[in-house]
Amino acid sequence: MNCIYTAKYLVSGNAPPVEGGALLVVAGRIAAVGTLKEVTRNNPEAEIVDFHDALLVPLLVNAHTHLELTDFPQWAETVDAAAQLENFVSWILHLIKVKRNLGAEQYQLSLRHGIAKSLAAGTGAVGDILAHHGSRQLYQDCLLVGSLFLETLGQDPAVICRLRDGLTLALKDEAVGSVELGISPHSPYSISKDYLQWIYRYCRQQKIRCTTHLAESVDEVEFVEQGGGRLGSQLYPQIGWENYIPQASGLRPVEYIEQLGGLFPENLLAHGVQLNPAEIERLADKKMWLVLCPRSNATLNVGKAPAEKLHRAGVKLALGTDSLASCDSLSIWDEMAFAHHWFNGELDAPTLFSMATLGGAEALGLENSIGSLEIGKSASFQVLRPKTTVAITEIFDYFVSSYCTDDIVQVYHRGESQAP
Numbered sequence: 001m002n003c004i005y006t007a008k009y010l011v012s013g014n015a016p017p018v019e020g021g022a023l024l025v026v027a028g029r030i031a032a033v034g035t036l037k038e039v040t041r042n043n044p045e046a047e048i049v050d051f052h053d054a055l056l057v058p059l060l061v062n063a064h065t066h067l068e069l070t071d072f073p074q075w076a077e078t079v080d081a082a083a084q085l086e087n088f089v090s091w092i093l094h095l096i097k098v099k100r101n102l103g104a105e106q107y108q109l110s111l112r113h114g115i116a117k118s119l120a121a122g123t124g125a126v127g128d129i130l131a132h133h134g135s136r137q138l139y140q141d142c143l144l145v146g147s148l149f150l151e152t153l154g155q156d157p158a159v160i161c162r163l164r165d166g167l168t169l170a171l172k173d174e175a176v177g178s179v180e181l182g183i184s185p186h187s188p189y190s191i192s193k194d195y196l197q198w199i200y201r202y203c204r205q206q207k208i209r210c211t212t213h214l215a216e217s218v219d220e221v222e223f224v225e226q227g228g229g230r231l232g233s234q235l236y237p238q239i240g241w242e243n244y245i246p247q248a249s250g251l252r253p254v255e256y257i258e259q260l261g262g263l264f265p266e267n268l269l270a271h272g273v274q275l276n277p278a279e280i281e282r283l284a285d286k287k288m289w290l291v292l293c294p295r296s297n298a299t300l301n302v303g304k305a306p307a308e309k310l311h312r313a314g315v316k317l318a319l320g321t322d323s324l325a326s327c328d329s330l331s332i333w334d335e336m337a338f339a340h341h342w343f344n345g346e347l348d349a350p351t352l353f354s355m356a357t358l359g360g361a362e363a364l365g366l367e368n369s370i371g372s373l374e375i376g377k378s379a380s381f382q383v384l385r386p387k388t389t390v391a392i393t394e395i396f397d398y399f400v401s402s403y404c405t406d407d408i409v410q411v412y413h414r415g416e417s418q419a420p
């Protein structure tokens with residue numbers, strides 16, 4: 001049945017907010033957008049659902065997360081509650097310790113929780129990274145769209161051979177449910193040069209998306225450029241990789257992955273905290289997408305991404321929560337609020353909103369179906385009811401106010417209503 005949704009404000013994401021705005025939804029898609037008067041004039045038969053003093057807003061995109069780690073805080077409580085996370089490497093060691101004795105069922109339950117929390121926070125699309133590839137079937141009947149990146153890492157050539165076979169077998173399916181399958185070669189410090197090069201070549205040839213953690217910490221930069229450092233002396237021996245510490249490459253991470261064929265727009269980069277001005281220019285030239293995850297960066301104390309320089313240079317930006325191992329919620333609304341404060345306003349509220357909607361959608365190749373409320377796109381939107389009056393000029397300030405997650409009263413995925 002054709003239905004018109006209206007509220008005090010419509011924030012379409014591709015045009016200024018409209019007071020008394022409305023959407024006509026036909027068969028799960030947006031068929032008209034305008035003021036209520038305009039939309040009803042041409043569709044007098046359609047049912048009208050009026051949310052009165054609320055806002056209609058696109059569903060958000062969490063472009064970098066690891067939903068299978070959603071139960072991490074509870075796991076850590078029982079294993080290593082008093083862990084001291086002094087630096088990036090001590091955090092990785094903590095992560096390994098907590099994950100050591102978990103079974104497939106725990107990861108599956110955790111992924112279920114992650115999907116549920118994402119939906120409840122008004123997220124409609126994810127760039128989710130999955131280390132336990134067998135759990136991917138949980139996406140079969142899932143409302144989320146986006147990319148599911150199968151994580152892979154390793155240094156031992158014999159192990160890599162097996163991983164590569166498993167990966168190519170899993171990727172015979174292009175999608176699970178509404179998520180497209182891709183690869184996450186974890187990071188330059190956790191994967192051999194040959195394997196990383198093979199993955200980038202495979203992704204370009206097969207037109208598969210991938211995602212790489214890049215320039216996240218000074219430890220990674222040191223490891224790639226000079227060989228060793230804390231990752232070589234503390235992480236590698238812990239995981240039996242002491243014989244695989246690479247020689248100094250003399251290259252910073254961006255140059256390193258460029259030499260291995262990794263600078264192509266379908267390789268979604270995450271973090272970018274350590275990028276220097278020349279690297280920022282390079283990413284902009286190559287039309288790369290970068291997901292910023294400020295709450296994770298703050299937790300791991302790795303520094304602050306050069307947000308203003310990235311934005312000014314034209315590097316295309318999205319937002320991600322990363323996992324609950326380094327962040328305290330899976331809400332992109334919360335990430336926007338934190339980012340506004342963390343970057344001292346270097347990214348203004350409308351820019352952050354754009355990163356969380358159209359930016360994330362484009363980063364995942366979904367710009368024709370989600371990210372804004374436009375004719376022809378999916379009717380995937382949320383209804384926010386602020387607890388206090390928000391003037392039309394205050395809408396974007398409200399979006400970074402940290403209240404939005406609690407103000408969600410209804411979400412719609414492809415025209416279907418879901419309680420938050």
Ligand SMILES: [Zn+2]
Pocket residue numbers: 064065066213270322323
């Ligand atoms: Zn991550």
